[in-house]
Every structure is written in structure tokens, then in C-alpha cells.
Amino acid sequence: xxxxxxxxxGMLAVILIAGGGLIAYVVMNNQRGAEAGAVDxxxxxxxxxxxxxxxxxxxxxxxxxxxxxxxxxxYQCPACGxxxxxxxxxxxxxxxxxxKARFVFYDFPLHPGASELGAVAARCAGDQNAFWxxxxxxxxxxxxxxTDRNPERKIRQxxxxxxxxxxxxxxxIDSDKYREIVLASQTRARQLGLNQxxxxxxxxxxxxxxxxxxxxxxxxxxxxxxx
Amino acid sequence: xxxxxxxxxxxxxxxxxxxxxxxxKLGYIGSLSCTVTQGCDAVNASPYAMFLGMPVxxxxxxxxxxxxxxxxxxxxxxxLDDVRPDKLLAILSGxxxxxxxxxxxxxxxxxxxxxxxxxISQIVIVAIxxxxxxxxxxxRKSGSSGIATTADSQ
Numbered sequence: 338x339x340x341x342x343x344x345x346x347g348m349l350a351v352i353l354i355a356g357g358g359l360i361a362y363v364v365m366n367n368q369r370g371a372e373a374g375a376v377d378x379x380x381x382x383x384x385x386x387x388x389x390x391x392x393x394x395x396x397x398x399x400x401x402x403x404x405x406x407x408x409x410x411x412y413q414c415p416a417c418g419x420x421x422x423x424x425x426x427x428x429x430x431x432x433x434x435x436x437k438a439r440f441v442f443y444d445f446p447l448h449p450g451a452s453e454l455g456a457v458a459a460r461c462a463g464d465q466n467a468f469w470x471x472x473x474x475x476x477x478x479x480x481x482x483x484t485d486r487n488p489e490r491k492i493r494q495x496x497x498x499x500x501x502x503x504x505x506x507x508x509x510i511d512s513d514k515y516r517e518i519v520l521a522s523q524t525r526a527r528q529l530g531l532n533q534x535x536x537x538x539x540x541x542x543x544x545x546x547x548x549x550x551x552x553x554x555x556x557x558x559x560x561x562x563x564x
Numbered sequence: 565x566x567x568x569x570x571x572x573x574x575x576x577x578x579x580x581x582x583x584x585x586x587x588x589k590l591g592y593i594g595s596l597s598c599t600v601t602q603g604c605d606a607v608n609a610s611p612y613a614m615f616l617g618m619p620v621x622x623x624x625x626x627x628x629x630x631x632x633x634x635x636x637x638x639x640x641x642x643x644l645d646d647v648r649p650d651k652l653l654a655i656l657s658g659x660x661x662x663x664x665x666x667x668x669x670x671x672x673x674x675x676x677x678x679x680x681x682x683x684i685s686q687i688v689i690v691a692i693x694x695x696x697x698x699x700x701x702x703x704r705k706s707g708s709s710g711i712a713t714t715a716d717s718q
Contacts, residue, residue, distance in 0.1 A: 342639070345569055345639075348573070349572065349573065349576060352573065352576050352577070352580075353576060353580075356576075356577070356580035357580070359580075360580065360583060360584050360587065363584070363593055363597070364587060364592050364593055411609065413609045413610065413611075414609045415588075415589060415590065415609065416593075447606040447609060447677075448606040448609075448610060448675055448676070448677060450610070450611070450674075451610075451611055452609075480614060480617075483611050483614075484611045484614045484617070
């Protein structure tokens with residue numbers, strides 16, 4: 338009896354160690370993989386349909402910059418939120434705003450509802466020259482507005498905080514002015530065969546998953562060195 | 565006794581599953597491995613993955629820890645012939661089953677995506693509930709309820 342009991346506890350320990358080890362491996366592998374795993378991307382064969390134009394993305398930086406960083410992200414994806422708040426601000430100041438890189442953001446809402454609303458709201462804020470500022474707020478507070486019963490009210494508060502006209506922003510959201518372009522951007526992501534957010538392309542090399550500043554700047558520096 | 569052992573093992577598996585989902589929700593795992601179904605991240609990123617401001621996977625992890633603790637306590641000689649651990653397990657997992665039904669409904673009809681890791685948790689919690697109920701029924705049949713024994717002896 339006591340023997341069978343200790344065997345049982347041994348089995349529990351094995352399950353715990355194996356499962357915990359597996360999870361730890363996935364976490365560590367994800368971080369390493371995202372930092373060093375930039376691989377060349379081969380676009381899928383699009384038979385019968387043209388790839389949605391890159392114009393559906395939102396640009397930042399000079400057109401002739403030597404490095405092109407593209408991001409496909411969802412406003413309700415935690416990893417995208419991490420990148421937007423921890424990685425991108427410094428990437429913008431070090432590379433994009435200094436003319437070394439151009440950044441393009443593509444909406445890739447993984448599901449309707451809050452993901453689409455966030456995408457439309459950021460683009461509407463763009464009408465008042467506040468796309469990037471609103472995007473950062475939406476990403477950093479995704480839980481707050483994403484789980485609110487009245488997310489538009491929250492977004493309006495963010496608009497007030499950013500010093501842009503909240504009423505105009507909400508009118509824009511309600512008008513569905515940007516819905517089509519958001520869905521076109523989503524279609525482009527699907528045409529490229531993407532199924533995870535965030536997905537980055539840095540001069541055509543793809544990285545799936547959250548990237549740290551060190552990871553992204555390393556790939557950008559590599560690309561700069563090739564010029 | 566074997567039923568409670570099975571519940572302990574299931575609760576441990578459920579806990580590991582929930583921790584994996586929770587880590588993804590908190591952003592430590594870029595995206596969930598989703599080989600069997602499609603849309604694991606869509607489900608885990610949706611508003612339905614939060615309940616009263618807490619990640620559902622975190623609530624699940626806490627619940628599995630509680631179930632695991634009760635099952636292990638129920639294996640101690642003191643509680644072995646007592647039906648109360650089974651009752652507690654049935655109540656706790658029963659609540660979880662109801663919550664799971666709500667989440668499954670949200671997955672199918674609102675999010676329209678299925679997350680394989682959530683399905684695993686759904687199967688585990690239903691299995692725990694059934695095993696706990698079987699424990700109660702069997703102890704009724706054999707008349708070895710801890711409460712009844714105490715009452716009889718008084």
C-alpha cells in the first residue's frame with residue numbers, strides 16, 4: 338500500500354517534470370527562435386488572384402530607406418502588444434526616424450470584434466495624424482478596451498488623452514470608412530499564408546512571434562551591412 | 565482510491581495545459597502551437613479569454629491546483645473512506661464544467677475558432693467531474709459515507 342502510494346507520487350513527479358520541462362523548452366525556444374530565426378520567405382503560389390497591394394499598409398519612414406520592416410499584427414494579440422510597447426518605440430527612434438529603415442504596419446485581425454475595431458480606430462486616428470500614437474495606446478491597453486462592454490467609449494477617452502477630436506474619431510469608426518482596407522490587409526496576410534501574429538518581414542526575411550529590440554535590431558543591422 | 569489517483573493525474577495535466585495557455589496569454593510564448601485545430605491564438609486573444617479581469621487560463625490553473633490538492637488529500641488514510649473529498653471535487657469540477665460549457669459556446673458561436681489546448685482542458689474537467697460523481701454514487705451504494713459513519717457512531 339505504502340509502496341504503491343510512493344510509486345504513484347513518483348509518477349506525478351515524472352508528469353510534472355516532463356510537462357514543466359516541455360513548457361520551459363517552448364518558452365525558451367520561442368525567445369531564441371524569434372531573436373535569431375529570420376529566414377528567407379518564399380511567397381505561396383497565388384493562382385487566379387493577385388496579391389493585395391502593399392498600399393493597404395500604413396507606412397512610416399523614408400521610402401528610399403535601405404531596410405524594409407513589415408509587421409502583420411492583431412490589436413488583441415498579447416505578443417503584438419509586447420512588441421508595440423517594448424520593441425518598436427526604440428526601433429522607430431533608432432532606425433525608422435533616422436532614415437535607415439522604413440516600417441509598414443499591416444492589419445491582420447485574427448477574428449472579428451475587438452481586433453477589427455482596434456484596426457479601424459487606429460486608422461481613423463490617422464486622419465488626425467495620430468495613427469502611431471493611437472496604435473501604441475490601443476496595443477498597450479488592449480485588455481482594457483478589448484474587454485469593455487463599450488470599447489468605443491474607452492477609445493474616445495484615449496483620443497481625448499492624445500489631444501485629438503474624439504467625436505470625429507468615433508464618427509469615422511461608425512462610418513466603416515476603413516473597414517474595407519483593414520479587411521484587404523487581412524486578405525493580404527492570408528494570401529501570404531500567414532497564420533500567426535505578429536509576423537515580421539525584414540527585407541523579405543520572415544520572423545514569426547514577438548521580437549525583442551535586440552533581436553530586431555540585430556536583423557536590421559545585418560541588412561544594413563549588406564548594403 | 566484509484567479514482568482519486570486518476571483525478572490527481574488529470575488535474576495535474578489540466579494544470580500544465582492551463583499554465584501553457586496562461587504563458588501564451590501573458591506574452592511569454594509568441595503563439596500557441598496549433599496543429600490539430602485552427603485558431604488557438606484567436607481564442608486565447610479574444611475577450612472571452614478574460615473573465616472579471618483575469619485570464620481564464622489563470623482561473624483554470626488555480627482550479628486545477630485546488631482539485632489536485634483535494635484529490636491528494638482524499639488519498640490520505642484519514643480521508644480515504646470519506647465521501648466528502650468526492651463531494652468537494654464534484655462541486656468544484658461541476659462549476660468548472662458549467663464555465664467550460666459557456667467557453668465552448670463562445671468558441672463555436674462567437675469566436676468561431678477552436679483551440680485544441682482548450683479542448684484538452686474541457687475533456688479533462690468533464691472526466692474529473694464524472695469520476696467524482698462515480699465516487700459519490702459508489703460510496704452511497706456501499707454506505708461508507710464519512711458523514712454517515714460519524715452520524716451513526718454518535
